Amino acid sequence: MDKIAVTCEEPSLDSQVDPRFGRAAGFLIVNPETMEFEFIDNGSSQVMAQGAGIQAAENLSNSGASVLLTGYVGPKAFAGLNAAGIKIGQNLESMTVRQAVENFKAGEVEFAGASNKQGHWK
Amino acid sequence: MKIAIASGKGGTGKTTVSSSLAAVWDSPVIAMDLDVEEPNLHLFLNPGFIGSRTAQMEIPEVDPSVCNLCGKCSDLCQFKAISLMGKVLMTFPEMCHGCGGCIAICPEKALTPASRELGEISWGHKGDTEFLMGRLRIGEAMSPPLMRQVKERLGEMQDTSSTAATRKDVIPKDVIIDAPPGVSCPAINAVMDSDVIVLVTEPTPFGVYDMKLAHEAFTPMNKPMGVVVNRAGLGNSEIYEYCNAKNLDILAEIPYERQIAEAYANGIIISESSDKMKHIFLELAEKIKQKAGSKNAGVVPRE
Numbered sequence: 205m206d207k208i209a210v211t212c213e214e215p216s217l218d219s220q221v222d223p224r225f226g227r228a229a230g231f232l233i234v235n236p237e238t239m240e241f242e243f244i245d246n247g248s249s250q251v252m253a254q255g256a257g258i259q260a261a262e263n264l265s266n267s268g269a270s271v272l273l274t275g276y277v278g279p280k281a282f283a284g285l286n287a288a289g290i291k292i293g294q295n296l297e298s299m300t301v302r303q304a305v306e307n308f309k310a311g312e313v314e315f316a317g318a319s320n321k322q323g324h325w326k
Numbered sequence: 327m328k329i330a331i332a333s334g335k336g337g338t339g340k341t342t343v344s345s346s347l348a349a350v351w352d353s354p355v356i357a358m359d360l361d362v363e364e365p366n367l368h369l370f371l372n373p374g375f376i377g378s379r380t381a382q383m384e385i386p387e388v389d390p391s392v393c394n395l396c397g398k399c400s401d402l403c404q405f406k407a408i409s410l411m412g413k414v415l416m417t418f419p420e421m422c423h424g425c426g427g428c429i430a431i432c433p434e435k436a437l438t439p440a441s442r443e444l445g446e447i448s449w450g451h452k453g454d455t456e457f458l459m460g461r462l463r464i465g466e467a468m469s470p471p472l473m474r475q476v477k478e479r480l481g482e483m484q485d486t487s488s489t490a491a492t493r494k495d496v497i498p499k500d501v502i503i504d505a506p507p508g509v510s511c512p513a514i515n516a517v518m519d520s521d522v523i524v525l526v527t528e529p530t531p532f533g534v535y536d537m538k539l540a541h542e543a544f545t546p547m548n549k550p551m552g553v554v555v556n557r558a559g560l561g562n563s564e565i566y567e568y569c570n571a572k573n574l575d576i577l578a579e580i581p582y583e584r585q586i587a588e589a590y591a592n593g594i595i596i597s598e599s600s601d602k603m604k605h606i607f608l609e610l611a612e613k614i615k616q617k618a619g620s621k622n623a624g625v626v627p628r629e
Contacts, residue, residue: 255406255421262400265412280418288412 208234208308209269209290210301215243221304223275223297226257232301233269236309239302257281264290273304273313282319291315327618328501330520332544334536336507338526339556339580342590344504345370346597346607347614348455354498358480359459360516361506362445362469370595373457378448381460381475382441383424383468388415392436399428399437408437424471444472447479456483456498469512477519507536509543517544522618523551524577529561534568541572550617552577554610577617578610 211228212219217239222228231244244267249259257277261284264272272290275297285292293313296304307313331344344367348357359367386399386408393415400410407422408415419442429437445462460476462469480501505516517523523544527537537553544551553569558579569576580586580596580603589599597607 252406255418258406258409258418258421261411262406262409265410280421284409284411284416287414287416 206236206270207268208236208271208273208305209244209264209267210234210272210296210304211246211274212243212301217241217302217305218300221273221275221297221299221301225272225274225277226260226281228260228274231264231267231269233267234301234305236305239305255280258284261285261288261290264288271308273308276321277316277319278321279319282316294320327499327522327615328503328520329614329618330503330505330517330523331526332505332513332517332523332540333507333526334509334538334540335527335533338507338528338533339554340507340526341367341370341504342556342580342596343524343526343554343607343610344502345595346603347611348502349595349597350604350607350611351455351500351502352611353500354454354456355500355502356456356458356480356483356498357502357504358457358476359504360473360476360512361504362460362462362472362476363506363512365459365461365504367504368457368459369593371452371455371457372593373450373452373455375448375450375457377450378446379479381444381447381472383422383444383471384426384429384439385419385422385424385442386417386428386437387440388417389436389438390415392434394434394436396433398431398433402427402431420467423468442466444468444475447472447476449479449483458483469506470515473512473515509539513540514543517549518547520549522614523547523549524554524614525551525574526554526556527565528557529555529559529563529565530557531561531564533561534564537565538568541574552613552617554578554580556580557582575613575617577613578606580606 209231211222212232213222213229227250228246230246232241234241246260249256257280261281265288273293273296294316331340333340348355359365397410399408405421405423408417408428443463447460449458460472506512525537525540527533552575554577559582597604
């Protein structure tokens, strides 16, 4: 099964989902069958004045994940993730990474066709 | 001589001072509105416009059939305007600052220059006063690249040998710059090549606070600075105490009067609204010239 990226506040399955995509603390790349995971630090995006979402999408495009579960994705990051062929499940904040992955495995995550967050300059 | 009319706080009277100075200036002058995000000097000077041009900035365009996804451009760009997403090289034109680095570094020549419209530059005159302004395109976020092109046009207007100079008989040497508010890149860009900076403020807590920021931000440029207190009589004496402590000369005080607000609301240049006002601005013009002549006046060592 495909690997799943989840935005997280800490490198643990019991971390809360970080609601922000571009400025998330990091990503857990989870194998949904075994629940094994690796952590990708997103600090390089967090410190950027602008373009954090693009940087985060770039980081994720190199991770091997084909699905992203998170809270909000801005328009530029959305376009980047689309180009990288990563499917996006949004509005999954207020739960742990483990719960988000379980929801995905139960088929309860709908993939988004559009960004759910406005850009800063709009 | 270039005189920058600046402020920390918005709405303190930069345009009031710029338009009034242009009106009383004793030699031909160029009034330049560099507040490109919301230019309004023309509303008071009412120039007849005689020319305009669109300002463009160079951005990269990708030819995917030539790109081998090496990622050198993406690594170079500090603004994520070009980014390698898996097997796709994407551009985000609105993020681009126009440095041209990606086009220069591409080993495959897969990037070619395209352009993004920044805004419009227009010019004209009213009597002896030449006028020049920039207006940022709606939706455009970066004003310094447009401001640089407005200043290029200024150079043409002052170049006697150029066919682009608007006048052949007199080339105005003095320039009055209506700067944008704040202390970030646009404000710095507007004052950086001036000979003297006039800080317009008001004696309110906001006016004092933001003028301190502007004074601090502009001090490292080592230019003569002076202060115009607008709406004098309002608020408290803190602004005077600050100027006194920092050795900043107060070049003029514009009183807090209903008659001035009425003139402003009717689009009348304040120095033309009464003899008293005209006198205030004639004196201000004289003090600015003295200040510009004394290179280090008003500059105090950094703490």
